[in-house]
Amino acid sequence: xxYSRQRELILNTVIRLKGHPTADMVYRALRDELPxxxxxxxxxxxxLLSEMGILRRISLPxxxxxxDARVDGHDHMVCTRCxxxxxxxxxxxxxxxxxxxxxxxxxxxxxxxxxxxxxxxCQINIQKERGI
Amino acid sequence: xxYSRQRELILNTVIRLKGHPTADMVYRALRDELPxxxxxxxxxxxxLLSEMGILRRISLPxxxxxxDARVDGHDHMVCTRCxxxxxxxxxxxxxxxxxxxxxxxxxxxxxxxxxxxxxxxCQINIQKERGI
DNA sequence: CTCTGTGCAAAACTTTTGCATAGCC
DNA sequence: GGCTATGCAAAAGTTTTGCACAGAG
Numbered sequence: 001x002x003y004s005r006q007r008e009l010i011l012n013t014v015i016r017l018k019g020h021p022t023a024d025m026v027y028r029a030l031r032d033e034l035p036x037x038x039x040x041x042x043x044x045x046x047x048l049l050s051e052m053g054i055l056r057r058i059s060l061p062x063x064x065x066x067x068d069a070r071v072d073g074h075d076h077m078v079c080t081r082c083x084x085x086x087x088x089x090x091x092x093x094x095x096x097x098x099x100x101x102x103x104x105x106x107x108x109x110x111x112x113x114x115x116x117x118x119x120x121x122c123q124i125n126i127q128k129e130r131g132i
Numbered sequence: 133x134x135y136s137r138q139r140e141l142i143l144n145t146v147i148r149l150k151g152h153p154t155a156d157m158v159y160r161a162l163r164d165e166l167p168x169x170x171x172x173x174x175x176x177x178x179x180l181l182s183e184m185g186i187l188r189r190i191s192l193p194x195x196x197x198x199x200d201a202r203v204d205g206h207d208h209m210v211c212t213r214c215x216x217x218x219x220x221x222x223x224x225x226x227x228x229x230x231x232x233x234x235x236x237x238x239x240x241x242x243x244x245x246x247x248x249x250x251x252x253x254c255q256i257n258i259q260k261e262r263g264i
Numbered sequence: 265c266t267c268t269g270t271g272c273a274a275a276a277c278t279t280t281t282g283c284a285t286a287g288c289c
Numbered sequence: 290g291g292c293t294a295t296g297c298a299a300a301a302g303t304t305t306t307g308c309a310c311a312g313a314g
Contacts, residue, residue: 002268002313023304038271043304045269059193061244064303077238086238092224092231099224100247106209106218108249112193115232117240134288134293155279170296175279177294196278 001048006037010045011069014055020066020076020085058085060114075112079119081126086119133180138169142177143201146187152198152208152217190217192246207244211251213258218251 013026021029027042046067049055058066058076066085074089097108118126145158153161159174178199181187190198190208198217206221229240250258 004269004313006270036271038273040272040305041270044306047304057193059191061189061191077232077236077240079238080241088232088236088238090232090235092228096224097247100209100220100222101249103222104209104220105252105255106211106220106247106249107255108209108247109212110249111245111247113243113245115229115238115240115243117233117238117242119239120237123237123239136288136294138295168296170298172280172297173295176281179279 004045006034006041007045007049009034009037010042011049011054014046014049014067015069018069020058020068022064022066024064026067058114059112060085061116075114077115077117077119079122080116081118081122084119088115136177138166138173139177139181141166141169142174143181143186146178146181146199147201150201152190152200154196154198156196158199190246191244192217193248207246209247209249209251211254212248213250213254216251220247 009030010026013029014021017025017029023039023043023046026046027037027039030037030042046055046057050057050067053071056068056071058068060066060078068087070087072089073094074087075093077086077088078084079086093113097111100106101108141162142158145161146153149157149161155171155175155178158178159169159171162169162174178187178189182189182199185203188200188203190200192198192210200219202219204221205226206219207225209218209220210216211218225245229243232238233240
């Protein structure tokens, strides 16, 4: 694969933004340093980097896909109030794929687990609002 | 909510088709008995029935959403070779949401777990093809 | 020089929505 | 009759793709 400044900056932007950005978020963040970059290029490279295992694509039940610079085995929690996405790596889930393979005969290669609910901050904020 | 023949048939079709159909599959299956039904109506009612808890919407990493007539707590496995979707309800997963809530403080309300891999049939077929 | 990647725009695909009309109660 | 649901078509949102040109090796 040939080097391109665009691809380098797209990767750096996902790393820099941290909060599991969408393609469009990456695109908008990049326009400061690369005003002519196209959304198509962002999509193309995010797809490429994900296929190479350098990034990870996260599909959420609704809205655009997210991209994660952390590619080790972990899952995600989405706060339904503030929209933030949190990483989670739990012991219970570490052997999950193997367990399912053993118990069902279906040969699991990968999985995607997304939990929805309320993050700690939002739980506290809801408490505060109720106290008013 | 008012009765409608369309909604009744849409629900029946999801139940009848079994294999976790997409909105478009339901639409096409329905056109035999209801030639004038519109795709919009199918989408509207699948959404409505899912929000009422009568159906369950399954978001897969790619492609259109699926609809499941089984609404109890269970998860899904998608075969990457034949595309079929299998239900799975495992003991390990039954207390999952509570475990995560207890261990992280993130209050989990629901989750979506999709495993990708090879179903038994496809594993066998691959073996056979190799044997030729 | 060659071949891959880019920018731009159009297209593909999924899902929602506005509006006039049909149909349930 | 009143109000909800439908059909149709347009729109919205996300992602991919065709093509001519730019840029890396």
